[in-house]
Amino acid sequence: MKIGLTFFAFIACILVSNAQSGGSPISINLDETGGCYGEYFQIFSERGAKPIPNGNHDVVISIVYKGESQCYFGKAKVENGKLVPPVQIQKDDLSFAPLSSLYRNLDQEWLEKQNQENLFDIVDGMSKRFYSEDQQAGRVFFYTFINDKQKSNRRAPSASALIKN
Known part of the structure; x- marks a missing residue:
């Protein structure tokens, strides 16, 4: 009986998770992906960032495929706090090309x-x-x-170590 309930709960969790993700065929939980994506996502989640002004800016583009992440330099245009496609990816010769040269169109x-x-x-x-x-x-x-990065508070030593008289 317990095994049956556990199995049912497991299947229910999977179905709920899939429904919340919009039923997308992509089963990547990007927030838990390791490698460069995981590192960037964690540090940005912890620290946050200043508002991004209008203009073209240097960026890091992280792509995840089959659980492996690769990160690339690029440029992106921002207007009124929004990304303006197309994002540009930097090539080895320091030129730029549309990100679509690396992957196909967005999943419709x-x-x-x-x-x-x-x-x-x-x-x-x-x-x-x-x-x-x-x-x-x-x-x-x-x-x-x-x-x-937030600075840590400097700890004081014990009173006996600090006060000598």
């Missing part, structure tokens, strides 16, 4: 389920997650605007 099924008003919002120096037709996922990080 995923795109249709998104709120178009906030699809390109930038929060804490990060774009929203995006998903491509070829099962790649990613995010754009505005690394030049990340907040400084």
Whole structure:
């Protein structure tokens, strides 16, 4: 009986999780992906970032495919706190090309389920997650605007170590 209930609970959790993610065929939980994506996501989540002003900015583009992440330098345009496509990826010769040269178009099924008003919002120096037709996922990080690391408070030694008389 306990095994049956445990199995039912497990299946229910999977179904609820899939429903909350919009039923996307992509089963990547980007917030838990390791590698460069995980490192960038964690530090931006912890520190946040200053508001991104209008203009073109240097970025890090993180792409996740089959649980592995790769990060690239790029440029992105921002207007009124929103990412303006296309994002540019930097090539080895320091030139730039549209990000679509690395992956196919955005996944149309995923795109249709998104709120178009906030699809390109930038929060804490990060774009929203995006998903491509070829099962790649990613995010754009505005690394030049990340907040400084908080300084720790300096601890005092014990009274007997500090006060000698």
